[in-house]
Amino acid sequence: MVNKIRKMVSDGSSFDARTVSLRDYxxxxxxxxxxxxxxxxxxxxxxxxxxxxxxxxxxLVYGDGYVMFGTTEDENMWAEALVHIPMSAVQTPKRILMIGGGGGITTREVLRYTEVNKVTVIDIDDVMMDLGKTFKPLVKFNKGSLNDPKVRTIIKDGRAFVEKSQKQWDVIILDIPEPSYKALALGKLYSREFYRLLKKRLTPGGVIAIASSLLSEMxxxxxxxxxTLKAAGYYVLPYHFDATEKYEQDWCFCIAATRPITPSDVNIQINTSFLTPEKIRDMLQIPLDYQRKWSDRMIQTDSNKVLARIHEQH
Structure with a gap:
């Protein structure tokens, strides 16, 4: 429920560029x-x-001025890429943790797996979660996923939830905004310390999937x-989804596991709209012009600003 002290404007008004305060939205x-x-x-x-x-x-749903999710084709592409690659890399994905799933779109894709019996969805903002549960255009788009009996929704900081929980999951999916100088606290959801903690929350054979921003821009x-994942002791398989032809973007994702993981581990058994066999082969090969050497200086920790600095430079 929305706290009564919050002010909501639901006037259907057109955007007026002269109203500077709306640029915050x-x-x-x-x-x-x-x-x-x-x-x-x-x-x-x-x-x-x-x-x-x-x-x-x-x-479209915006958070602090930028699109978080929406009822669009590229949202379907994103959800398929983020969810089905890691889900297919686990033999029997039964228990799923979603951090940053307020829109319910990635949860919709997770629920397509009949073996899934428990999905925990964490979002820090109850208004975002409420939109995914009750706003009719979103509920139609996410097929009511956040109201499914298999799904438990929790309003909490993802790091705080994981620190206090002793449960384990077969797949953990992180779909959260990038850290920036305006949101440095998000760095603690990308840090070596947090990734080490997540290792304790994975079942044997489980994987973590992380939305890793725009490969085409940064x-x-x-x-x-x-x-950072390697520094935390994981085997890592980065992959991408090239949508440059239509959307001028190439998205990056990472799978991390406590066992060696290779493209041969990815074997999607359900029907998807965008992940054809040819597309999947392309996704699992990072183009040479995007590849970078990494060093200790690139490791995000709880106490530094590595990812925020990269974000600022672009």
Whole structure:
């Protein structure tokens, strides 16, 4: 439930570029093309949230000015890439932990596996989670995943939840914003210390999947995550989803395991819209022009600003 002291605007008003305060909700860099309407604006203790409907009827959800998720084709691409590669690398994925799944879209994909019997979805902001549960366009898009009886939703910082829990999961999926100088605390969800903690929360044979930003814009970000995971004692398989032809982006992801993991471990057995065998082969090969050497200087820890610095440089 939304705290009564929060102010929500749900006026359906058109965006007025002269109203500077709205830039806190919709940044100029991430503003939709063409006409759109702001359906809701909410200032929570965590962030400023805006819900926007575009002319074509698609909905976008913003957090502090930038798109977090939406009812769009590229969102389906992202969810398939993030979920199905790691899920296919585990023999029987029964228990799943999702950190940063307020929109319910990645949860929708996880629930396609009949062997899954328990999904725990963590989000720090109850308003984001509530949108995924009750906002009709999102509920239709995520197929009511956050209201599924197999799903438990928890409002909490992901790091704090993992630190206090003693449970184990077969697949842990992290889909959270990048650390920046405006959000340094997010670095503790990408750190060597946190990754070491996650090792204790994996069942034998389990894997972690991490959304690792844009390979096409800041490949150093992805390779820093690879370096950090290796420093935490994991075997790592980075992969990507090239959507440059249509969306001018190439997304990076990482699978991490406590056992050797190779492309041959990826064997998707369910039908997907975008992950054809040819596409999967491409995804598991990082283009040479994106590859970077890594060093100890690229390791994110609880006490440094490595990823925020990379983010700032781009």
């Amino acid at each position: 919709i940044s100029k860099d991430d503003e939709p093309d063409g006409k759109y309407k702001i359906l809701r604006r909410v200032k929570t203790p965590i962030q400023r949230i805006a819900v926007v409907r575009q002319k074509n009827g698609e909905v 490949p150093e970000f992805c390779w820093s995550i690879v370096a």
